[in-house]
Amino acid sequence: MAHQPQIKIPATYIRGGTSKGVFFRLQDLPERCQVPGPARDKLFMRVIGSPDPYSAHIDGMGGATSSTSKCVILSKSTQPGHDVDYLYGQVAIDKAFVDWSGNCGNLSTAAGAFAIHAGLVDPARIPDNGVCVVRIWQANIQKTIIAHVPVTNRQVQETGDFELDGVTFPAAEIVLEFLDPSDDGDEGGSMFPTGNLVDDLDVPGVGTFKATMIAAGIPTVFVNAADIGYTGTELREAINTDPTALARFEAIRVAGALRMGLIKTPEEAATRQHTPKIAFVAPPQDYTASSGKQIRAGDVDLLVRALSMGKLHHAMMGTAAVAIGTAAAIPGTLVNLAAGGGERSAVRFGHPSGTLRVGAEAERVNGEWTVTKAIMSRSARVLMEGWVRVPGDAF
Structure with missing residues (x-):
């Protein structure tokens, strides 16, 4: 042959x-x-x-x-x-x-x-x-x-x-500026597809959770860590070795995708694994990063853990960081509330590998929130x- x-x-x-x-x-x-x-x-x-x-x-x-x-x-x-x-x-x-x-x-x-x-x-x-x-x-x-x-x-x-x-x-x-990240482009929708800063997201077979669903940087569904039984200090092994937890996160992601209008049926989620992202947030507290580095509550404004392609990410996706910075800049979102509420132009959050700072310029125009740019440094x-x-x- x-x-x-x-x-x-x-x-x-x-x-x-x-x-x-x-x-x-x-x-x-x-x-x-x-x-x-x-x-x-x-x-x-x-x-x-x-x-x-x-x-x-x-x-x-x-x-x-x-x-x-x-x-x-x-x-x-x-x-x-x-x-x-x-x-x-x-x-x-x-x-x-x-x-x-x-x-x-x-x-x-x-x-x-x-x-x-x-x-x-x-x-x-x-x-x-x-x-x-x-x-x-x-x-x-x-x-x-x-x-x-x-x-x-x-x-x-x-x-x-x-x-x-x-x-x-x-x-x-290398400094990156993400211009006008307020929606995910191909959907052409608003930054908050449901029209709300916080929704009650019903997840069949799992429960109902408060959620902020935002399309900025990348479509992302944020939930409170405490509402799903976590502290926000978890590392990859705590999530990725638990098939039941991963299945529950996927169910939340699918429910969020449906509410955001990214898919029409749950089955479509299987061919759209990259978006939306699912993340959980918590107020600051001490934890040990995956490298052994000690992160103190005073070092960060909030804690965020995010999943990508069905697994907890080892650090933070850059597009999800844009979503975090954008949501943190808008009073009343779950991300903003976890960070202490109020107006802010930048936020430093703790992730499994350490911390990251991201800035965002948000303003309200004709009753709708928009973000002109998000900024962060990478290499x-x-x-x-x-x-x-x-x-x-x-x-």
Whole structure:
């Protein structure tokens, strides 16, 4: 039996924030994968090593977590006033699909850096030394992201002393601005799809919970930790080793997706695992982060734990951080109340790996809350570059 040889595709493996993924320039992909469709999805699944019934990604570039099962495509922007178009695919680990329904905030950091690395930014816009402002069009959600990328000798400055909880080594700081993150773009709805800052969310077979459902950064369902039997200090093992807990969180997520109008039937949630996110919040208290670092109640405004692709995240998704910052800025949401209430333009929250600060500018216009931008700092570093290989018949 004849077998197809492997093919080589130019690719770069990059850490962005607390995630990492395989980055491609659109023009480097095989021709049939340069357009959306089954061929592109199959290619990305094979690159990552999915679907993998062993949940190990031994035969691929993935790391068998939601933070490391990601592919990104960048190209020169088709949008006026932007440098690059950035398209993000969240690859399922043990199922055969790629979710294109949302953004990855962490890899948005790497998108800005990769745009320069890959020659997609006009050289005239790159300073000899200083900060290059990369204008990114996030194609999944039709939003603008501004990345402030440090450069030295016209090259991305990757090393530095900026420390990010959840990332082992320091690197150079990249500041991200998420412009007009008040809805998730493809749905075109309001920031609060139900029209309320807090709802009673009925979850069949589980119960009824107070919930803030917000579409900012990424659609997110927030519930109070105490209402579901948690303290907000939990680490991954406490949730991810408990199948009953994971099933309950998925039921809450599905109920929230239905109330937010993201899906029409519960069955649709199986093919939309990336969104919405589910998170639980609590007032500040002391806890020990996964690294052993002691987090004091006085270090943070509130505690947040969030799930991504059905598992508790080891730190915090960047897009969920935007949702947290936005909700914290709006008096009366569960996030705002957990942080002590009142008006605020920035919040520092505790997550399983440590703390993170995110700012948001919120205002009320004609009775509706809007957010003009959310800001946070991350870092990015190229881990490997060259070619990724896949069997020629994989897609």
